[in-house]
Amino acid sequence: MPYASVVYGTGDNPVYQVGGKSFVFFRNPRPDAVDAETGERYPDVIVFWVESEAEKQALVQDRSSPYFTTAHFDGHPSVLLRASRIGELTRGELAELVQDAWLSRASARRAAVWLKAHPPARSRGPSPPRTDEG
Numbered sequence: 516m517p518y519a520s521v522v523y524g525t526g527d528n529p530v531y532q533v534g535g536k537s538f539v540f541f542r543n544p545r546p547d548a549v550d551a552e553t554g555e556r557y558p559d560v561i562v563f564w565v566e567s568e569a570e571k572q573a574l575v576q577d578r579s580s581p582y583f584t585t586a587h588f589d590g591h592p593s594v595l596l597r598a599s600r601i602g603e604l605t606r607g608e609l610a611e612l613v614q615d616a617w618l619s620r621a622s623a624r625r626a627a628v629w630l631k632a633h634p635p636a637r638s639r640g641p642s643p644p645r646t647d648e649g
Contacts, residue, residue, distance in 0.1 A: 516617045518625055533625065538564045538616040541598075547585040548595065559598035563616045567592060570615075592619065 516533065524530045528541040542548070544556035565571045574582040574594050581600035588595065601609065614633075618626050 516614065517629065518621070519617065533617055533621045536620040538620040539613060542595075545587070547587040548583075557597055561596050561598055561601075562588075562593050563596065563612055564593050564619045566615065566619045 518533050519538075520532050522530050522532060524540060526543045528543060530537050530540040532538065540562050542560040542562055544558045545560075546556060548557045548560050549555060550557065565574070568590075571584065571592060571594055574580065575584050581596055581603045582594045583597075584593075584595055596612075604612070614629075618629065621629070
């Protein structure tokens, strides 16, 4: 993505930014994101900004999808995705998730330039994850 930079946060985890604003970051294991069976903290959570609470809810409402959130992120325009489940997304879905995260944080001018060169195929956010059901 244009104008994207990477800085390193706690634990040397990458934080991707545009104009000094984070749009994707790799989170340290935290007590709010744990395995329900073992209680172990997830070591592979990636945070993606989204445009709105409505978009967030659309992505996390399906419990079978790889997207989730925690109480820590209540009211925060982002979704969480475990790296171990990233293969459940197509390359296009992942690209759209990153692009939408970038667009949600980029300046209006940068976003307009990007959108002019890359018109959206759809009107709203990433596709729901694929399923094996017909």
